[in-house]
Amino acid sequence: MSKYVSSSRLERILKAGHLGVTSECGPPRGSDAEEVTKKGLLIKDYVDAVNVTDNQTAMTRMSSLAACIHLKLLGIEPVLQMVTRDRNRVALQSDILGAASFDISNMLCLSGDHQSFGDCARGQNVHDLDSMQLVQTVRHMRDEGKFLGGDDIKRPPKIFVGAAANPFADPFEIRIPRLAKKIACGAEFIQTQCIYNIDKFKEWMRRASDRGLTEKVFIMAGMTPMKSVGMAKYMKNKVPGMDVPDEIIQRLAGVEKKHQAQEGIQICVEHIQELKEVPGIAGFHIMAIEWEEKVPEIVEKSGLYPRPDM
Amino acid sequence: MIIASKKPIEEIIQEITPYSRILILGCNECVTVCEAGGKKEVEVLASALRIFCLSQGIEKTIGEHTLERQCDHEYLEEIRNMVDDYDAIVSLACGVGVQFAAEKYLTMPLLPGVNTVCLGANEDRGLWTERCQACGSCVLARTGGICPVSRCAKRVLNGPCGGSTNGKCEISKDTDCAWQLIIDRLKALDKMDDYEAVAPVKDWSKDRAGGPRTVTREDVKI
Ligand code: SF4
Ligand code: SF4
Numbered sequence: 118m119s120k121y122v123s124s125s126r127l128e129r130i131l132k133a134g135h136l137g138v139t140s141e142c143g144p145p146r147g148s149d150a151e152e153v154t155k156k157g158l159l160i161k162d163y164v165d166a167v168n169v170t171d172n173q174t175a176m177t178r179m180s181s182l183a184a185c186i187h188l189k190l191l192g193i194e195p196v197l198q199m200v201t202r203d204r205n206r207v208a209l210q211s212d213i214l215g216a217a218s219f220d221i222s223n224m225l226c227l228s229g230d231h232q233s234f235g236d237c238a239r240g241q242n243v244h245d246l247d248s249m250q251l252v253q254t255v256r257h258m259r260d261e262g263k264f265l266g267g268d269d270i271k272r273p274p275k276i277f278v279g280a281a282a283n284p285f286a287d288p289f290e291i292r293i294p295r296l297a298k299k300i301a302c303g304a305e306f307i308q309t310q311c312i313y314n315i316d317k318f319k320e321w322m323r324r325a326s327d328r329g330l331t332e333k334v335f336i337m338a339g340m341t342p343m344k345s346v347g348m349a350k351y352m353k354n355k356v357p358g359m360d361v362p363d364e365i366i367q368r369l370a371g372v373e374k375k376h377q378a379q380e381g382i383q384i385c386v387e388h389i390q391e392l393k394e395v396p397g398i399a400g401f402h403i404m405a406i407e408w409e410e411k412v413p414e415i416v417e418k419s420g421l422y423p424r425p426d427m
Numbered sequence: 428m429i430i431a432s433k434k435p436i437e438e439i440i441q442e443i444t445p446y447s448r449i450l451i452l453g454c455n456e457c458v459t460v461c462e463a464g465g466k467k468e469v470e471v472l473a474s475a476l477r478i479f480c481l482s483q484g485i486e487k488t489i490g491e492h493t494l495e496r497q498c499d500h501e502y503l504e505e506i507r508n509m510v511d512d513y514d515a516i517v518s519l520a521c522g523v524g525v526q527f528a529a530e531k532y533l534t535m536p537l538l539p540g541v542n543t544v545c546l547g548a549n550e551d552r553g554l555w556t557e558r559c560q561a562c563g564s565c566v567l568a569r570t571g572g573i574c575p576v577s578r579c580a581k582r583v584l585n586g587p588c589g590g591s592t593n594g595k596c597e598i599s600k601d602t603d604c605a606w607q608l609i610i611d612r613l614k615a616l617d618k619m620d621d622y623e624a625v626a627p628v629k630d631w632s633k634d635r636a637g638g639p640r641t642v643t644r645e646d647v648k649i
Contacts, residue, residue: 247626
């Protein structure tokens with residue numbers, strides 16, 4: 118038996134001990150596939166896989182699965198993001214099979230932002246499963262070859278399973294138990310929330326490693342470059358579960374407006390370089406929201422280019 | 428108890444337009460306690476409607492009555508002789524009471540006068556909060572006695588989600604994060620280890636997902 122659970126390149130790279138690099142691409146609010154493929158092609162050679170968000174911030178968009186297929190057809194490896202907000206277990210299992218039929222081999226299981234933030238604030242949510250139960254579901258389908266209902270699956274999905282972690286959300290003391298729980302459910306890689314508070318993140322990593330969790334899961338640190346001091350303040354004050362230290366805001370405020378974006382990239386690169394040295398870090402998830410063209414620069418300057426050919 | 432809130436009077440006026448003799452029917456149970464549909468509210472609504480009719484020159488008879496319980500055959504019988512005097516009933520009971528009355532008086536239009544909101548409790552003067560969604564298979568033993576089904580905006584059973592901030596839910600700074608409450612309570616119980624027990628995929632067939640639910644007790648049947 119191969120030591121791989123899927124045909125995922127991300128899996129091979131992480132298991133070979135290289136630092137993995139992923140980025141993300143939000144599908145358009147329309148049906149033009151070019152918007153996805155353009156973003157994908159921009160970053161194709163600089164990352165190992167591209168996450169495709171699933172109606173992020175609860176705004177209705179092109180389906181994540183469809184956008185993943187567009188990327189896959191271009192030879193770009195997608196990470197299918199799936200939230201439990203919009204679909205029950207029938208639909209989720211069905212989409213997992215659909216993804217597997219295209220040999221989409223990475224998936225990230227999330228609960229999703231509450232629908233009150235999006236364009237369907239008056240809609241129903243589903244939450245039949247939670248994110249950990251979705252992890253259990255994919256693992257069950259893959260490893261047991263069975264549906265949740267117990268029947269056999271013909272050609273079970275071969276998917277490398279990920280989950281998200283927010284090292285900064287409250288309450289802090291359960292951040293590590295919560296990570297342990299996600300691993301117990303079957304998460305094989307973790308992509309974290311955007312990290313700005315490096316010290317607190319290192320503390321979280323140290324605790325994860327003390328519990329032996331970094332041996333059991335690949336932790337990819339989430340990085341989002343700041344475009345401006347305005348964005349930094351917004352992230353600090355308005356985005357739930359985000360920890361932006363005042364130094365970052367001061368540093369951005371200290372440079373002229375037209376240089377703030379470059380400073381944001383510089384901070385991001387410095388953070389990656391610092392975190393590369395932290396034991397247990399398996400890679401980076403660079404989320405340059407609607408700023409995909411900057412991903413190559415960040416990857417290059419951080420010394421993560423070229424990507425291993427595997 | 429069942430928590431209801433008063434419907435806006437404009438909506439009630441709209442609903443009663445076709446009828447000229449209207450009975451406002453209150454209930455002495457939950458809706459009385461949550462101050463939405465008891466005797467007092469029946470009086471207030473009846474007077475408001477009378478004043479409105481007077482001011483508009485509309486002629487309507489507005490009657491008032493409050494039952495011990497509207498979700499009970501025995502008490503509903505009490506108005507049998509009364510109903511012929513009316514063309515419609517505005518019921519201030521919860522949705523259960525309205526439906527039970529409708530079933531009993533087949534040809535009588537029944538109009539709800541309150542919005543039935545949730546199963547909750549009176550936390551403070553003028554504040555009622557949801558505590559249960561009657562999911563049919565209670566998990567409180569595993570969650571420190573705090574319900575994630577009704578009190579977490581995402582019904583997360585292995586929470587908290589990443590949106591929990593300073594003890595508040597991502598949906599609003601006025602909403603407690605149920606999982607923060609659960610963790611606080613588990614800590615107080617010295618049961619933090621319980622947190623790491625994974626809540627398996629929930630069987631929602633006992634919830635409304637399983638269709639209308641019934642409870643049958645052979646031992647109390649006659
Ligand atoms: S778990 Fe279900 S039955 Fe128990 S309090 Fe919550 S909603 Fe009610
Ligand atoms: S913040 Fe807390 S209450 Fe709100 S959805 Fe997340 S876990 Fe549930």
